[in-house]
Amino acid sequence: MAQDDLYRTVVLERARAPQHAGALPAATLNGQGSNPLCGDRVQLHAVLDGQGRIEAIRHETRGCAICAASADLMAGRVTGQDRAHVGRLHAELVEAVETGTAPAGLGELAAFAPLHQHRSRRRCALLPWSALIDMLNDDKDR
Amino acid sequence: MDQSVITPTDAAGSLRHVRADFPILSQKVHGKDLVFLDSAASAQKPRQVIDCMADTMRTQYANIHRGLYWMSERTTEAYEAVRDQVARFLGAAAREEIVFTRNSTEAINLVAHSYGGLLKPGQVVLVSEMEHHANLVPWQMLRDRGGIELRITPITDDGALDMEALEANLADGRVALVAITHMSNVLGTITDARAIIDMAHAAGAKVLLDGSQLAVHRRVNVQELGADFYVVTGHKLYGPTGIGVLWARRELLEAMPPFLGGGDMISTVSFERSTWANVPHKFEAGTPAIIETIGLGAALAYIESIGFDAIGAHEDALTAYALEALGNVNGLKVIGTAPQRGGVISFIMKDVHPHDIATLLDRNGIAVRAGHHCAEPLMRRLGVTATARASFGIYTTPEEIDFLAATLEQIRGFFV
Structure with missing residues (x-):
């Protein structure tokens, strides 16, 4: 077991040394998601610009490597993007974990495609995304 | 060899012959031999049943x-x-x-x-x-x-x-x-x-x-x-x-x-x-x-x-063998060390979430359980959100325990 398709370097690295973790004192949006089955919890803090794009986002994640890496890769990927773009990325990630084939353009997020063999773990990768979408929807509804 | 000397390993492998009764044990998972260590959740079925x-x-x-x-x-x-x-x-x-x-x-x-x-x-x-x-x-x-x-x-x-x-x-x-x-x-x-x-x-x-x-x-x-x-x-x-x-x-x-x-x-x-x-x-x-x-x-x-004398002897030896093998895995901690115990072993590993342990073991064909094991208040008492758990049946062998311990050591290597 020298290498593992699912636990690739990018996943292990981001879980161990996240690039977008921590608090964001200037945050105007805060959200969270949790999975009571395994105790995973993601807290999100973000600032939007005047056009509704994510100007800055940080996460505080307690959970497994899949969840922590997903949150960190997500934060990097959605910075500068609006709600519609986040929705498209989320849909592509769902397609990847359900079919095992990542749509072109998913980039590093394609690392999670092997989750199609691990039905019970898909939610770990998707939890940060559902938390983000809930947070953005709540903001829109306000 | 002196037949009167029974080492723990002999006893731990003493029910090896029953494996032939369990058709599922010859299945492959992710291309690997199935190592089924979740009998406490539900045991496999012999062809007699x-x-x-x-x-x-x-x-x-x-x-x-x-x-x-x-x-x-x-x-x-x-x-x-x-x-x-x-x-x-x-x-x-x-x-x-x-x-x-x-x-x-x-x-x-x-x-x-x-x-x-x-x-x-x-x-x-x-x-x-x-x-x-x-x-x-x-x-x-x-x-x-x-x-x-x-x-x-x-x-x-x-x-x-x-x-x-x-x-x-x-x-x-x-x-x-x-x-x-x-x-x-x-x-x-x-x-x-x-x-x-x-x-x-x-x-x-x-x-x-x-x-x-x-x-x-x-x-x-x-x-x-x-x-x-x-x-x-x-x-x-x-x-x-x-x-x-x-x-x-x-x-x-x-x-x-x-x-x-x-x-x-x-x-x-x-x-x-x-x-x-x-x-x-x-x-x-x-x-x-x-x-x-x-x-x-x-x-x-x-x-x-098979008889409970043989079942009990196998399980006692296998459990002792497993506690020792798992105890030697770096960063692994067994949860539950009561003197009277059976072949159910919960454990956690430093820096590795139990769900990651379970998925990586699964990818090597090893089935263990991870989570709260339908005992959430106990998890809170133990101060953990989840554990991984290996549990044994009559068909479990010491070689499977060795493979579990070696794979856990490799998994640990991924994360540190």
């Missing part, structure tokens, strides 16, 4: 008890013969003390409903901190509808039942029922049932033992134990799902009102009122799990053909 159930459906099946024709009468005989078999298996005083249920959970719910219905507000049901949700939630439901008090007896830091706390909890004489596991599905702890029962009876309380785990590994004799209620489930006993057993003292069953109403559990029925069948049929409404019950009979016969 599989064939018996298929043969029943092929050659000797009809609804039971009321059929006046040959096929129904033969099926009834086969079904009721399992009641005799279970009575012997558990050391019951009479076949009428054996009630077939869907599983242990339903058996406990039956007691909570029917025996619980006889309790008065202010009386106490006492459970332990290490119960499976199946032996906690039914009592919470009884508390909320019946005004009884639910009292929790703590465990010690090593995962044994705190017997001093149990005695203190019994002291006010209000405890009507002590409902405690006979072997923890998380910690592997085997509780001192005799001492618990003596203590409870001295305080005027009845005792229910959840034997879901223990009955797989040790001979149970409910009369020698002096228990009042005992529950087991077929699918952990190498039998099918959908069949469990409640044993209770006959006088208790006779005093208890029925659980579910319907066919088979009645004596007479009119629009004004119905009267109940004698025990145990009073508690068996509707067409039962006929095929599964007959399959349970085949499973018990299979277990008895």
